[in-house]
Amino acid sequence: MKRTIGIDMDGVLADIEDHILQSYAAETGIVLSRDEIKGKSEEELFPDREMVMKICNKAGFFRNLPLMEGAVETVKKLMEDYEIYIVSAAMEFPLSLFEKREWLAEHFPFIGWRNIIFCGDKSIIDTDYLIDDHCKNLDFCKGKPLMFTAFHNVEKDHHQRVNHWNEVPDLLKRLEEEQLENLAIA
Numbered sequence: 001m002k003r004t005i006g007i008d009m010d011g012v013l014a015d016i017e018d019h020i021l022q023s024y025a026a027e028t029g030i031v032l033s034r035d036e037i038k039g040k041s042e043e044e045l046f047p048d049r050e051m052v053m054k055i056c057n058k059a060g061f062f063r064n065l066p067l068m069e070g071a072v073e074t075v076k077k078l079m080e081d082y083e084i085y086i087v088s089a090a091m092e093f094p095l096s097l098f099e100k101r102e103w104l105a106e107h108f109p110f111i112g113w114r115n116i117i118f119c120g121d122k123s124i125i126d127t128d129y130l131i132d133d134h135c136k137n138l139d140f141c142k143g144k145p146l147m148f149t150a151f152h153n154v155e156k157d158h159h160q161r162v163n164h165w166n167e168v169p170d171l172l173k174r175l176e177e178e179q180l181e182n183l184a185i186a
Contacts, residue, residue: 002081002082002083003081003082003083003128003129003176004082004085004127004128004129004143005082005083005085005127005129005130005131005172006122006125006127006129006130006132006143007075007084007085007087007130007132008087008122008131008133008137009086009088009100009103010065010089010133011133011148011150012133012148013067013068013071013075013086013107014062014067014103015066015067016065017034017037017150017151018034018066019064019066020052020056021033021037023055023058023061024046024051024055027051027054027055028051034151038151038154039152039154040151042152045151045152056092056093056096057093057094057095059095061093061095061099062093062095062096062100062103063099063100063102063103067107068165069164069165070164070165070166071107071165072107074166074169075108075111076110078168078169078172079110082129083115084111085115085116085117085125085127086104086115086116086117087117087119087122087130088100088116088117088118088119089118089119089121089122089137090118090120091118091119091120101116101118104116122140123137126143127143128143128144129143129144129145129146129172129175130143130144130146131148132145132146132147132148133147133148133149133150133152133153134150134153135147135153135156135159138159144160144175145159145160146159146160146171147160147161147162148162149161149162149163149164160175
């Protein structure tokens with residue numbers, strides 16, 4: 001039986017940072033760069049929660065997210081050795097369910113509907129690995145949490161970090177080898 005990997009969508013497969021910065025600038029006239037937002041929480045960055053809700057509830061917001069570089073190729077490669085599940089919180093924004101499904105169908109058509117999990121609370125997910133950008137999801141991971149670098153987590157260091165999709169295969173190989181070594185020692 002293959003080991004399992006849960007993969008978050010927003011901020012991991014989809015580049016929500018650029019998209020929300022552009023949408024925020026269009027709505028407010030406030031232009032922020034990726035460098036300016038590093039280390040800030042979403043609450044610090046966008047104190048007007050109503051504006052964020054307006055942006056994220058706009059038709060097309062989730063459907064038009066840019067793809068993270070290397071995500072498609074790496075996920076295809078991982079599927080050779082792992083059972084892959086897309087795990088995305090989709091309950092907060094009503095349009096996101098349909099739009100996220102459409103986005104996945106376009107960019108990841110090789111992932112079947114049975115391997116797509118839309119939820120509210122990711123603590124129910126029980127995969128061997130979870131690749132996510134939010135500590136609120138990784139802190140409760142039942143397997144090995146892998147934190148995908150995002151503006152809001154650059155100052156966090158209590159999970160194994162992944163900066164780019166091209167790092168993931170080697171990291172997983174190393175983690176699997178370490179686990180085998182630990183079993184041999186025990």
